[in-house]
Amino acid sequence: MQWYHTLIFAVAIGGASINLKSWRTVFAISLIIGSYGASVLYVNNSLPYPIVFAGACDAAFAFVLYLVAKFKWEILVFNVLRLMLLVNILYGLNVHFFEPSAMIYYASLELITLLALIFIGGRRYLGSVQGHVHSNAGWLVRHFCSLRSSLEAKRESAPWTSV
Amino acid sequence: MMMGISEAVAAKLTGAFSGAFLALIFMVPKSRFDFFRRLIFSIIAGVVFAPVSQHYIALGDTWVDLAAHAGIAALASWWIVGGFVRLSQTWKK
Numbered sequence: 001m002q003w004y005h006t007l008i009f010a011v012a013i014g015g016a017s018i019n020l021k022s023w024r025t026v027f028a029i030s031l032i033i034g035s036y037g038a039s040v041l042y043v044n045n046s047l048p049y050p051i052v053f054a055g056a057c058d059a060a061f062a063f064v065l066y067l068v069a070k071f072k073w074e075i076l077v078f079n080v081l082r083l084m085l086l087v088n089i090l091y092g093l094n095v096h097f098f099e100p101s102a103m104i105y106y107a108s109l110e111l112i113t114l115l116a117l118i119f120i121g122g123r124r125y126l127g128s129v130q131g132h133v134h135s136n137a138g139w140l141v142r143h144f145c146s147l148r149s150s151l152e153a154k155r156e157s158a159p160w161t162s163v
Numbered sequence: 164m165m166m167g168i169s170e171a172v173a174a175k176l177t178g179a180f181s182g183a184f185l186a187l188i189f190m191v192p193k194s195r196f197d198f199f200r201r202l203i204f205s206i207i208a209g210v211v212f213a214p215v216s217q218h219y220i221a222l223g224d225t226w227v228d229l230a231a232h233a234g235i236a237a238l239a240s241w242w243i244v245g246g247f248v249r250l251s252q253t254w255k256k
Contacts, residue, residue: 059184059185066188089185
């Protein structure tokens with residue numbers, strides 16, 4: 001296990017532990033870390049078609065998240081999983097033609113996972129920042145703080161579940 | 164590598180279903196009817212047009228490559244069906 005694996009798991013555990021009251025946050029974190037952990041285990045055991053497996057994990061977890069999502073921030077996490085899936089597809093297709101660097105592929109997936117975990121875990125602190133911001137604060141700060149209310153808004157219902 | 168007909172059909176069906184699932188993640192349909200319409204078209208297109216995809220994107224001849232070609236064809240057809248539906252709706256207006 002490398003240091004970046006430890007870092008990602010530590011961020012996930014930390015994020016989940018400070019959001020224990022919100023089962024949706026813990027669920028989103030467990031989906032992301034589940035997909036990541038399964039992919040890492042698969043790759044470390046040198047099993048065949050690791051890119052396909054990683055892509056399938058991301059697709060399955062993204063689908064589950066889309067089904068249970070109720071708020072806009074969950075749709076944002078769904079989009080992060082879609083981005084990871086896209087990275088897998090692009091790398092899987094390019095392997096045949098351009099021989100891209102595997103290190104960039106792994107690093108980009110790990111960076112996306114880490115940023116997503118920090119976002120999900122630290123989302124509740126956007127609200128506490130909002131409470132302390134002075135009304136004369138710069139537009140960037142105010143805009144950043146208004147993110148929370150927009151992220152906590154309810155999403156539209158899953159369109160394809162209607163007849 | 165030569166494959167039997169049943170093997171090739173299994174590869175194409177696996178690839179077509181995988182491609183349709185991927186397409187479902189990236190292009191979420193608007194209604195259940197739209198979902199079934201796209202699903203049926205993409206599975207048929209995945210099985211039928213896998214060799215066409217093989218001709219243009221030469222990944223290889225193995226079982227997995229054939230499945231990947233069927234997946235690409237299914238993904239493309241999912242998108243194309245949606246485009247045609249949108250075009251026809253615009254035309255009606």
